[in-house]
Amino acid sequence: xxxxxxxxxxxxxPVVYTVCDNGSPQACDTATLYLTSLETSTLDxxxxxxxxxxxxxxxxxxxxxxxxxxxxxxxxxxxxxxxSAGVATxxxxxxxxxxxxxxxxxxxxxxxxxxxxxxxVPTTGYSGTVPVNYVGVNAAGxxxxxxxxxxxxxxxxxxxxxxxxQ
Numbered sequence: 151x152x153x154x155x156x157x158x159x160x161x162x163x164p165v166v167y168t169v170c171d172n173g174s175p176q177a178c179d180t181a182t183l184y185l186t187s188l189e190t191s192t193l194d195x196x197x198x199x200x201x202x203x204x205x206x207x208x209x210x211x212x213x214x215x216x217x218x219x220x221x222x223x224x225x226x227x228x229x230x231x232x233x234s235a236g237v238a239t240x241x242x243x244x245x246x247x248x249x250x251x252x253x254x255x256x257x258x259x260x261x262x263x264x265x266x267x268x269x270x271v272p273t274t275g276y277s278g279t280v281p282v283n284y285v286g287v288n289a290a291g292x293x294x295x296x297x298x299x300x301x302x303x304x305x306x307x308x309x310x311x312x313x314x315x316q
Contacts, residue, residue: 155187162186192219195286195294200270201301204277208300213266213286216296222289225264229284241282251278257302270300277304 153163163185170178195216202208213224229241231249234256241247241262249260249270257280258272270280282298 153185155185159187193224193286193288193290193292193294194218195224195296197296198298199301200298201303202272204302204304205272205274206302207272208268208270208302210268211266212262212268212284212296212298216286216294218288218290218292220288220290224266224286224288226262226266227264227285227287227293229262229282231260231280231282238283241284249280249282251280253278257300260300262298268298272302277302 155163165183165185166180167183168178168180170176193216195213198210198212198215200208200210212226216224218224226243229243230238231241231247232252232254233239234250234254236250236252236254241249241260243262243264246259246261249257251257255276255278256273257276257278258270260268260270260280260282262268262282262284268282278301280300280302282300283295284298285293285295287293
């Protein structure tokens with residue numbers, strides 16, 4: 151059998167049927183098949199990138215580019231950052247925390263809030279990429295892990311540089 155529920159149908163549909171054999175005397179039995187269609191919800195979180203000049207505070211919101219099929223609010227459930235040894239460590243939400251890049255360099259201080267807003271204050275002179283992994287969650291409890299990459303771009307020298315052939 152194939153059961154295709156009507157769009158947005160949520161519930162149980164009983165299907166009563168009778169089966170008989172070809173014996174003599176014929177034996178028959180009636181049964182009920184219960185088909186249940188459950189409510190579904192999906193969360194589609196997207197990776198985030200924020201590029202800023204070195205020495206500039208990066209701010210944003212990681213959930214603005216995410217979507218949920220049930221149109222409920224998306225929040226940050228949890229997050230991790232790299233510690234000085236390069237090990238992924240729990241990032242306490244709402245708490246300014248020193249974060250490091252993949253090479254173990256102190257990159258700056260990161261604050262990520264459960265509503266998705268964040269602030270990254272780079273260490274003086276730092277340029278590089280800081281990865282922060284987080285898990286988005288919707289009201290139905292669906293989760294999706296993604297990454298916020300903050301890139302502090304080094305300042306360029308002033309003046310007219312000579313062209314270089316490549």
